[in-house]
Amino acid sequence: MERDEYLQIPGPTNIPPRILRSLSMPLINHRGPEFEALLKYCLKSLKKVFRTDHDILFFPSSGSGGLESAIVNFFSPGDKIVVACHGLFSERVALIAENYGVDVIKVNKEWGETVRSEEIGVVLKNDLNHEIKAVCLPQNETTSGITNDIESIGKMMKLSGHPALLIVDVVSSLACMPFETDLWGVDVAITASQKGFMLPPGLSMIAVGERAWKLTEESKLPKWYWDYKAVRAKMEEYQMPYTPPTTLLFGLKEALDILEEEGLENVWKRHSLMAEATRNAIKAMGLSLYAEAGYESDTVTAIHMPDGIVFKEFSNILKSKYGVVLGGGLQKLQGKIFRVGHLGSIHKLDIYAIMGAIEMSLFELGYPVELGTASKSISETFLK
Ligand SMILES: Cc1ncc(COP(=O)(O)O)c(C=O)c1O
Known part of the structure; x- marks a missing residue:
């Protein structure tokens, strides 16, 4: 029997059978010793993935909830923060902060362009009175398949002597790309379950460092559900203030074991x-990448729609004939790009299947490509 579907959107991702099985376990008492052991295990193991000694907090929420939680816990109305804006998700952080009355200084870039440390450095340098409380940006802007060099931004911020926190959205990069919370000087890192962790959506996970905890003392924005101090106090007893998503924690334990193995x-x-093989195959087929060269994401590849091909028709063929589901362009990129997610449970032979399906679907729609081009390119990448 053929595999049902290749879910190659940039998250949620394909869930390995081992994790699926763990998600079907009977529930346990979330105020009992089994839950405590589960939470303890997950937190210890998760620190190795975040590469941190910081506290890790959980919320039953999607990634956006995690982003909002950071805004309400660190800031007060009128506080100044810098937000890199170069895609839907980075711009969402600015929107959340503005909705709470935080004064957002935007570093605007075209969607598909990376944000350079010099560009943030200039803003911090001009802030002579050190009024800016934080710099917020994603490691991977999923909208356009671009990465930001968080290591160099962290280094620049340390050297600048500016006290702003570095808050990084690692929703579509943690457990996929190199990321070092502590070594790179990241104060807060926010992720969610449905991408590199190969789980269903519904769990956000946030690493919060000492400098960030200090800001929670000053924050005047209202909060109850998102209150980091209350959540930390309960998590120190290996419980949550409210009913936790126990099933997702069963899955998280399994995912962490898979990553560790x-x-x-x-x-x-x-x-x-996998990203290199995808990009090479795309280029071999005469298609072009959307992201700025040198900063292409290792979890999602964004590709210009070829002239004359309509995304909807293309994706219909992909799904109905081959069971491959890709992401389209979001908002202003709708119809202009398509996105291939290659994160989480993704392995060599999957790339042949996905790229082969893309090649055949484009061919059927009249795109001039010699059949077999993608697979030849993939083999060359893997045999290199
Ligand atoms: C980089 C990034 N940040 C934030 C989010 C928002 O996460 P969610 O959709 O789980 O709220 C996403 C979702 O894809 C994302 O890719």
């Missing part, structure tokens, strides 16, 4: 290789 660095290498 492969080795996190091997996971990073695998993602990098």
